[in-house]
Amino acid sequence: MSPTIGLPPPPAERCLDSSRKSRYRGGTLIAEDVHDLVEHQRRVADIDGYRPEPCGACGNPRVHAHTRPERHPRGDPSLPPVIEVLQFRCASETCGATWRVLPLFLARHLWHAWKAVERAVLPDAKPSMSAAPPIRARTEARWEARLGSSGRVLVMLLAMSGGVALESVSKQVGLDVTRGDVAVAYAAEARAEPGERLASLGALAHRLERGIRLM
Numbered sequence: 001m002s003p004t005i006g007l008p009p010p011p012a013e014r015c016l017d018s019s020r021k022s023r024y025r026g027g028t029l030i031a032e033d034v035h036d037l038v039e040h041q042r043r044v045a046d047i048d049g050y051r052p053e054p055c056g057a058c059g060n061p062r063v064h065a066h067t068r069p070e071r072h073p074r075g076d077p078s079l080p081p082v083i084e085v086l087q088f089r090c091a092s093e094t095c096g097a098t099w100r101v102l103p104l105f106l107a108r109h110l111w112h113a114w115k116a117v118e119r120a121v122l123p124d125a126k127p128s129m130s131a132a133p134p135i136r137a138r139t140e141a142r143w144e145a146r147l148g149s150s151g152r153v154l155v156m157l158l159a160m161s162g163g164v165a166l167e168s169v170s171k172q173v174g175l176d177v178t179r180g181d182v183a184v185a186y187a188a189e190a191r192a193e194p195g196e197r198l199a200s201l202g203a204l205a206h207r208l209e210r211g212i213r214l215m
């Protein structure tokens with residue numbers, strides 16, 4: 001019998017539960033309505049499709065395209081090895097906040113795309129993508145550990161969000177749950193598509209409190 005039965009899950013690593021809101025003027029924004037590469041590339045080409053106006057830090061209506069950082073998502077054969085994203089800068093001299101915009105399918109702090117992460121760690125994820133490269137055992141173990149750690153902060157975020165559906169997720173799962181439990185309950189409530197079951201909660205948590213990570 002596992003010695004952890006009946007005990008709350010272990011605490012989450014600090015990097016997962018730390019808000020960045022008060023320490024950083026700018027940061028990353030997740031475009032939750034960008035589900036695939038085609039739409040991402042359309043918005044990168046158009047720029048206005050991604051432009052975050054007004055500035056989220058000072059409210060200035062003018063935000064300029066600034067740089068095009070590269071992301072190198074691993075593990076998803078439907079994505080190219082290099083994807084450009086857009087970073088914007090507030091036009092106000094006194095503010096100057098920079099905002100990097102990511103599509104929903106790119107995980108904020110992980111080397112792999114969300115689809116690859118989900119395939120590895122969610123037990124009933126579809127065994128598709130036979131062309132997908134295998135995930136290193138150590139990487140997978142780290143993901144498993146993070147999803148197995150306490151989801152208390154995530155549950156409290158959902159409970160305080162003001163959304164009825166989100167409050168209901170937090171009531172269903174209670175406080176002594178893992179991050180994985182919260183992700184599965186939220187994906188069911190939000191009817192998230194396969195491949196977006198982790199991405200959707202990751203994006204929501206970051207929107208509710210910038211910096212909070214699912215994993």
Ligand SMILES: [Zn+2]
Pocket residue numbers: 055056057058059060090091092095096097
């Ligand atoms: Zn600003």
